[in-house]
Amino acid sequence: MENKNKIFSIVLVLAMVIGTVALSGCTQETKNKIIVGTSADFPPFEYKATNQTIIGFDIDLIKKILTDQGYTVEVQDIGFDSLIPSLQTGKIDVIAAAMTIDDERMLQVDFSNPYYDSNQTVLVKVGAGVNITTIEDLKNYTVGAQTGTTGWDWVNDTLVATGKLNSDNFRSYDLYTDAVADLIIGPSRVGAVVIDSPVAQAFAKSGDVRIVLNITTNESYGFAVEKGNTELLTKINTGLSAVKATTYWEDLIEQYFAT
Numbered sequence: 001m002e003n004k005n006k007i008f009s010i011v012l013v014l015a016m017v018i019g020t021v022a023l024s025g026c027t028q029e030t031k032n033k034i035i036v037g038t039s040a041d042f043p044p045f046e047y048k049a050t051n052q053t054i055i056g057f058d059i060d061l062i063k064k065i066l067t068d069q070g071y072t073v074e075v076q077d078i079g080f081d082s083l084i085p086s087l088q089t090g091k092i093d094v095i096a097a098a099m100t101i102d103d104e105r106m107l108q109v110d111f112s113n114p115y116y117d118s119n120q121t122v123l124v125k126v127g128a129g130v131n132i133t134t135i136e137d138l139k140n141y142t143v144g145a146q147t148g149t150t151g152w153d154w155v156n157d158t159l160v161a162t163g164k165l166n167s168d169n170f171r172s173y174d175l176y177t178d179a180v181a182d183l184i185i186g187p188s189r190v191g192a193v194v195i196d197s198p199v200a201q202a203f204a205k206s207g208d209v210r211i212v213l214n215i216t217t218n219e220s221y222g223f224a225v226e227k228g229n230t231e232l233l234t235k236i237n238t239g240l241s242a243v244k245a246t247t248y249w250e251d252l253i254e255q256y257f258a259t
């Protein structure tokens with residue numbers, strides 16, 4: 001009887017040891033994989049190549065930073081407005097989405113050091129007879145922006161809330177690519193799109209749309225992690241400075257922003 005008990009105890013302890021080793025093996029593996037969330041409608045920062053893979057300045061940069069530090073990276077395409085909730089619920093580990101560092105978001109997430117500056121612009125269709133030379137002129141058109149963005153906030157705060165634009169003439173889009181597609185259909189859909197300046201320039205390369213107004217908002221993009229995840233944030237900041245000190249940085253700018 002006593003012997004049986006002893007054997008049982010040994011087997012139990014062994015099972016626990018094996019279990020613990022197996023489990024820690026698992027956490028180790030998941031910890032080395034970082035899930036990056038983006039909204040792939042924002043060239044040249046994040047967009048879909050013709051084969052549907054997600055590419056762009058932000059994607060290459062965050063992949064470089066994280067793989068250099070031994071992580072494997074998976075990129076997930078999520079609606080821009082769902083990125084912060086996804087980070088907060090642990091569905092993703094990092095946001096790389098040309099996300100502007102602002103006070104409201106800083107209450108919800110922690111941002112890396114800034115990696116790119118931007119302003120807002122007004123984009124219209126070439127040859128559509130849209131006549132916009134001042135902010136006031138926007139009242140004559142339907143104005144579009146992506147939900148949850150600083151461009152959307154600008155239209156809401158500066159035009160709609162002040163009565164300069166009728167709220168019926170404010171169109172919200174889940175994707176900026178859809179907003180620009182509507183713009184190209186014509187002013188019956190949307191006459192003007194408010195969007196970040198480097199992205200407006202990328203869309204304007206097609207020749208279908210052009211920038212008619214610049215709106216100075218002095219924004220800077222940062223990568224975001226869950227509030228309190230200082231370990232990952234430190235790694236991203238260290239990696240960012242390291243990458244900026246190499247030719248990889250200039251090559252990346254050249255690759256995505258050369259005119």
Ligand code: ARG
Pocket residue numbers: 038039040041042046080097098099100101146148149150151176196219
């Ligand atoms: N910079 C703007 C913001 O933070 C727009 C970002 C939109 N990004 C995107 N991937 N669609 O609100």
